[in-house]
Amino acid sequence: MSNISICDVAKHAGVSIATVSHVINNTRSVKEETRNLVLNSIQELNYSPNTAARSFKTGKRNLIAFIVPDISNPFFATLIEEVEMVIAKEALHLLVVNTKETKEREITNLRFLANGGVDGFLLASTFDNYAEMEDVIPKHIPVVLVDRRPAGAPYDSVIVANYQAVYSSVEYLIRKGHTRIGYITGLPRITTTAERLEAYQDAMEANNLSTEGFIRTGTSMSALVSENLDILLAQDCSALIVSNNMMAIQAMMLLDQRGIRVPQDIELIGYMDSAQPQYGTQYMSLIRQPVVDMGRTAGQRLIERLKNQDIPLRETLLRADFIPVH
Amino acid sequence: MSNISICDVAKHAGVSIATVSHVINNTRSVKEETRNLVLNSIQELNYSPNTAARSFKTGKRNLIAFIVPDISNPFFATLIEEVEMVIAKEALHLLVVNTKETKEREITNLRFLANGGVDGFLLASTFDNYAEMEDVIPKHIPVVLVDRRPAGAPYDSVIVANYQAVYSSVEYLIRKGHTRIGYITGLPRITTTAERLEAYQDAMEANNLSTEGFIRTGTSMSALVSENLDILLAQDCSALIVSNNMMAIQAMMLLDQRGIRVPQDIELIGYMDSAQPQYGTQYMSLIRQPVVDMGRTAGQRLIERLKNQDIPLRETLLRADFIPVH
DNA sequence: TTGAAAGCGCTAACAT
DNA sequence: ATGTTAGCGCTTTCAA
Numbered sequence: 089m090s091n092i093s094i095c096d097v098a099k100h101a102g103v104s105i106a107t108v109s110h111v112i113n114n115t116r117s118v119k120e121e122t123r124n125l126v127l128n129s130i131q132e133l134n135y136s137p138n139t140a141a142r143s144f145k146t147g148k149r150n151l152i153a154f155i156v157p158d159i160s161n162p163f164f165a166t167l168i169e170e171v172e173m174v175i176a177k178e179a180l181h182l183l184v185v186n187t188k189e190t191k192e193r194e195i196t197n198l199r200f201l202a203n204g205g206v207d208g209f210l211l212a213s214t215f216d217n218y219a220e221m222e223d224v225i226p227k228h229i230p231v232v233l234v235d236r237r238p239a240g241a242p243y244d245s246v247i248v249a250n251y252q253a254v255y256s257s258v259e260y261l262i263r264k265g266h267t268r269i270g271y272i273t274g275l276p277r278i279t280t281t282a283e284r285l286e287a288y289q290d291a292m293e294a295n296n297l298s299t300e301g302f303i304r305t306g307t308s309m310s311a312l313v314s315e316n317l318d319i320l321l322a323q324d325c326s327a328l329i330v331s332n333n334m335m336a337i338q339a340m341m342l343l344d345q346r347g348i349r350v351p352q353d354i355e356l357i358g359y360m361d362s363a364q365p366q367y368g369t370q371y372m373s374l375i376r377q378p379v380v381d382m383g384r385t386a387g388q389r390l391i392e393r394l395k396n397q398d399i400p401l402r403e404t405l406l407r408a409d410f411i412p413v414h
Numbered sequence: 415m416s417n418i419s420i421c422d423v424a425k426h427a428g429v430s431i432a433t434v435s436h437v438i439n440n441t442r443s444v445k446e447e448t449r450n451l452v453l454n455s456i457q458e459l460n461y462s463p464n465t466a467a468r469s470f471k472t473g474k475r476n477l478i479a480f481i482v483p484d485i486s487n488p489f490f491a492t493l494i495e496e497v498e499m500v501i502a503k504e505a506l507h508l509l510v511v512n513t514k515e516t517k518e519r520e521i522t523n524l525r526f527l528a529n530g531g532v533d534g535f536l537l538a539s540t541f542d543n544y545a546e547m548e549d550v551i552p553k554h555i556p557v558v559l560v561d562r563r564p565a566g567a568p569y570d571s572v573i574v575a576n577y578q579a580v581y582s583s584v585e586y587l588i589r590k591g592h593t594r595i596g597y598i599t600g601l602p603r604i605t606t607t608a609e610r611l612e613a614y615q616d617a618m619e620a621n622n623l624s625t626e627g628f629i630r631t632g633t634s635m636s637a638l639v640s641e642n643l644d645i646l647l648a649q650d651c652s653a654l655i656v657s658n659n660m661m662a663i664q665a666m667m668l669l670d671q672r673g674i675r676v677p678q679d680i681e682l683i684g685y686m687d688s689a690q691p692q693y694g695t696q697y698m699s700l701i702r703q704p705v706v707d708m709g710r711t712a713g714q715r716l717i718e719r720l721k722n723q724d725i726p727l728r729e730t731l732l733r734a735d736f737i738p739v740h
Numbered sequence: 741t742t743g744a745a746a747g748c749g750c751t752a753a754c755a756t
Numbered sequence: 757a758t759g760t761t762a763g764c765g766c767t768t769t770c771a772a
Contacts (some may be wrong), residue, residue: 093749104759109751116752119757139530141749144470145641145764159498160690165491172512173484176519181527183477184510186498193502201507204466206763223460272734337693344696367663367694370670421767429742435767440769445741467765471748 092135101129112137141354143204144367154210154234154388155194161334162362163379164212167234169211169363170383178391180207189214189275189307195270198224208390213238216277229337230393234386236279237403244393246386246404250280251287253375257329257357258291260373260412266355267297268328270320272306272339284331306335313320314342321348333366340368351413360411373413378406418461427455434638436462460589477718479509479527480536480560481520487660489705490538493560495689496709497536506533515540515601522549534716539564540655542603556719560712562605563729570719572712572730577613579701579734583655583683584617586738591683592653593623596646598632598665600657610657632661640668647674653681659692666694676719677739685709686737699739704732 094112098105103122109118111126118126126291129135143149152175156164172182183206186191198221207229215221218241223232233245248387262270271288272280285303292299301323304316317339320328330336336358343350350356350371358372363380385404392399420438420547424431429448436442437452443680444452452597455461469475477663480502482490498508498692509532513519517540524535541547550640551557559571587595597614600607613628618625627649630642646654656662662684671677676682676697684698718725 095749105750106752106759106761107757110758113751117757122758128423136525136529138470140466140469140473140475140642140750141530142751143466143748144464144748144766145752147466147764159495160488160491160688162486162488162491163490165486168510169512170484172510179535181523181531182510184494184498184508197507199462200465203462204464204468205507230508279443306470322472338691341691341695341696344693364660364663365667367666370667421765431766432743432745432768433741436742439767443741448741464765466766467748470750470764471766472770473748 093134093136094135096133097126097129097135098282099186100133107170145186149207150179151183152208152210153185153197153206154212155185155187155197155214157187157214158185159186159188161362162366163333163359163377166362166364166379167383167386168211170380171387174384174387175391180391187214189400191215191220191258195221196227197225202226202229208232208394209233209248210386210390211243212236213241214278218242218278224245228295229358229396230390230397232386232390232393235353235382236277236282242401244389244402245402246382246389246406248377248382248408249281249405250284250375250377254284254287254329255291256410257375258288259295260410261327261355261357262291262295262297262328264355268302268323268325268327269297270302270304270323270325270328271299272304272316272320272328272330272335272408274335275307276305279332288329306331321354325354329357331359333359333369336372337366337368340371371413374411376409376411378408382406418459420461423452423455423459423461426459427451449581475531475533477507477509477532478503478534478536479523479532481511481513481523482538482539482733483513483515485510485512487689488692489659489685489703492688492690492705493538493712495711496706497713500710500713501717506717513540517541517546521547521550524733528552528555534558535711536560536716537569538562540601540604541566542605544568556716556723558716558719561708564605568727570715570728570730572708572715572732574703574708574734575731576608576610576701576703576734579736580610580613580655581617581734583699583701584614585621586736587653587655587681587683588617588621588623589697590681594628594649594651594653596624596628596630596649596651596654597625598630598642598646598654598656598661600661601633603629607657607740609670614655632657643668647672647680651680653683655683657685659695661686661689662698663692663694666697666738681739697739700737700738703734708732 094105098108108126111123113120144409158164184195191214212234213236215238218238231243233243236246237247245250273285332341346354348354356372358373361377361379420434422460424434434452437444437449484490511523520540536558538560541563541564544564557569559569563571563573599611656665674680682698686700687703687705
């Protein structure tokens with residue numbers, strides 16, 4: 089460690105530690121001459137303030153934690169990137185916690201980081217209910233919910249309204265003559281999953297179409313079990329809605345292997361949920377997530393909340409849009 | 415919650431703060447009865463130790479910074495995920511810094527975090543030379559280089575040997591009768607770029623093939639400018655090696671738009687550089703990066719280095735392998 | 741087996 | 757304009 093402390097600098101410059109501190113932080117006026125003396129000593133001793141001590145004293149860590157369920161999902165990777173860019177401008181750093189969709193990892197990390205670990209949380213929670221996590225998060229620490237909103241959580245939130253876009257996508261398929269439209273969901277407990285599924289069900293019902301046997305439950309992280317796909321194919325589905333992008337791409341690959349062409353043989357509705365181009369999505373109709381906007385807005389919200397705890401809660405709803413295939 | 419300190423717990427339990435501390439840290443024997451008293455109080459008050467204070471006192475932050483050039487690149491996202499899993503087991507947390515391939519962001523963050531900010535660095539540097547960054551990193555702080563190794567850096571490193579795989583890929587193309595083989599590089603200054611290009615050049619030369627006009631410089635981050643592709647197509651290249659995966663996928667899409675089929679009309683060699691399935695790669699021959707292994711090894715190295723500063727430097731070279739298309 | 745108390749390096753209120 | 761000093765919450769030495 090650099091065992092050089094503010095005391096060493098003060099001694100070397102022949103001033104008090106208060107003066108050194110004030111020079112460093114620009115926190116009260118110091119005579120030009122004295123300031124230079126101090127700056128010289130700092131340079132000469134190659135001193136730089138111990139951030140741990142400073143954090144301890146001030147209670148500010150200049151650190152934000154972003155708790156995400158899956159870093160390797162391009163959706164969250166993009167979110168992370170955008171958030172990082174926003175908060176970096178405020179000299180804040182980003183701690184990334186990957187829960188891998190496990191509640192226990194989320195709880196452990198929240199608890200550990202809440203007390204002096206970070207200044208605030210961005211949280212894409214794997215919980216669907218605030219009650220389950222309430223005890224763990226101290227009341228005083230700013231939290232902004234991103235993408236997912238556990239019921240009853242008293243926090244700012246930035247989420248995407250998918251209902252309309254999903255509904256539109258179903259209507260689009262129906263207009264094109266599809267009646268047997270399959271649906272593969274994300275993880276059931278996740279708050280976004282329900283809304284998307286509901287839109288599908290409502291749209292089908294509004295058009296007097298059955299969903300009987302057309303709904304399969306997937307995950308939001310990894311593999312779409314090809315089993316789900318096969319079951320829907322066996323049901324003679326002529327169109328498929330896949331509730332998140334990692335699964336949609338996986339579906340493309342599986343259909344490929346089976347010699348089924350998209351969109352000629354079967355229509356696919358997927359998600360466009362990162363800023364990165366994804367090969368394969370050009371054959372699908374897409375529900376585009378405003379992921380860049382969401383990341384920026386969420387970062388901004390947290391910064392505002394950090395500066396002022398007393399502003400009223402804000403729930404930001406960003407719209408997804410439906411993009412028919414080319 | 416945050417205003418509850420070890421003192422409150424001690425008072426509540428009717429013991430000294432020393433006892434509370436020792437109960438928390440298991441650092442000396444405490445009578446079973448007393449321990450339970452303390453644990454009850456902790457629970458009842460919902461106390462959790464202030465990590466900032468603890469860091470300050472102990473000099474340990476339990477924090478690792480991973481400096482990456484591009485979070486949204488699946489290659490680095492996967493690396494991050496693996497590293498996170500390894501260090502989480504040691505109760506270490508991961509600070510992710512996204513430099514976006516800019517030296518200045520790398521420097522700023524290194525400087526800021528080195529002094530008491532984190533316990534160690536994982537570094538996928540955008541520098542090609544240690545001299546440029548030497549001043550910024552204090553000698554005492556552990557650093558492990560990941561994927562890229564700036565010349566002369568006195569650190570442990572975990573990188574991938576791509577030479578052999580790239581060389582094999584060129585030989586493979588030549589065996590299949592290709593003579594006009596185009597090459598699109600990554601960012602020139604990055605250490606991995608040179609090795610890959612050299613392998614290509616050596617293999618071409620060894621087979622008496624010209625590379626004149628066949629080498630185009632891309633980036634490693636974002637768009638392969640379609641211009642590069644068009645130039646190589648105009649050169650009548652019948653095969654293309656694209657030096658990283660984001661560009662390879664982009665090339666696929668551009669070829670698609672031009673009605674050029676892969677691999678029927680043109681052969682493509684790309685990279686498989688994440689654990690995630692990438693649609694489109696099934697049409698290419700691939701150079702597979704041992705990305706999961708690299709992440710785990712790098713995390714492990716840093717943990718070892720954290721525990722013992724005196725072990726000799728270790729340079730780990732992982733092998734990439736070449737996988738011909740299906 | 742337990743307690744008292746000395747700091748860690750810094751910021752900031754108060755004093756000069 | 758500058759100095760003195762009291763802690764922030766914790767770990768750990770020394771004492772009982």
